[in-house]
Amino acid sequence: xxxxxxxxxxxxxxxxxxxxxxxxxxxxxxxxxxxxxxxxxxxxxxxxxxxxxxxxxxxxxxxxxxxxxxxxxxxxxxxxxxxxxxxxxxxxxxxxxxxxxxxxxxxxxxxxxxxxxxxxxxxxxxxxxxxxxxxxxxxxxxxxxxxxxxxxxxxxxxxxxxxxxxxxxxxxxxxxxx
Numbered sequence: 001x002x003x004x005x006x007x008x009x010x011x012x013x014x015x016x017x018x019x020x021x022x023x024x025x026x027x028x029x030x031x032x033x034x035x036x037x038x039x040x041x042x043x044x045x046x047x048x049x050x051x052x053x054x055x056x057x058x059x060x061x062x063x064x065x066x067x068x069x070x071x072x073x074x075x076x077x078x079x080x081x082x083x084x085x086x087x088x089x090x091x092x093x094x095x096x097x098x099x100x101x102x103x104x105x106x107x108x109x110x111x112x113x114x115x116x117x118x119x120x121x122x123x124x125x126x127x128x129x130x131x132x133x134x135x136x137x138x139x140x141x142x143x144x145x146x147x148x149x150x151x152x153x154x155x156x157x158x159x160x161x162x163x164x165x166x167x168x169x170x171x172x173x174x175x176x177x178x
Contacts, residue, residue: 007082009101011055012109013037015075021068031064032100033057033071035079056100057081067106076110079103 016034023029035055043049057079059067071077081103090096 009081009083010078011035011037011101012076012078013055015071015073015077016054018073019068019071021064029061029064029068031059031067033067035077035101056098057103058084058100059103059106063103063106070108071106072111074111075108078107078109080105 013035016036019031019033021031035057037053038050040048040050081101083099084102085097085099087095087097
């Protein structure tokens with residue numbers, strides 16, 4: 001008998017509200033926002049049906065800061081994470097529960113002000129929309145690197161954890177020959 005288990009969520013949808021970025025007492029960033037996913041199908045009679053699911057998402061640390069800065073209501077994103085259920089006692093004394101997706105990866109697919117990234121996207125009506133091409137201009141490291149032990153002096157200790165690098169991109173749609 002195997003003791004393995006899996007708690008993995010992958011979603012593509014649109015933000016239902018602007019992200020809410022805040023900080024814990026220990027100064028750890030936490031960002032929460034809503035995501036809507038749609039499902040369409042045809043009924044036995046050939047009628048097009050649609051349903052919407054709403055998801056509560058939470059990001060922590062550096063990813064929380066990035067989500068708080070870059071995401072806006074209406075943006076289309078891809079997220080990966082895990083399900084987590086929290087419970088607490090409300091002001092009325094009743095126990096409350098909420099199930100959230102704690103994300104550990106996010107990719108912007110399309111912003112509410114235009115498109116992000118490269119490639120093409122289905123506009124929903126079968127029309128293919130080509131996004132403007134982008135190229136990296138420089139990488140910005142989000143990691144905090146500590147100085148050698150002898151150079152620290154009176155400086156406060158820094159977190160030595162490695163974080164992902166964020167690429168800044170520029171629009172090069174004027175470079176496209178068509």
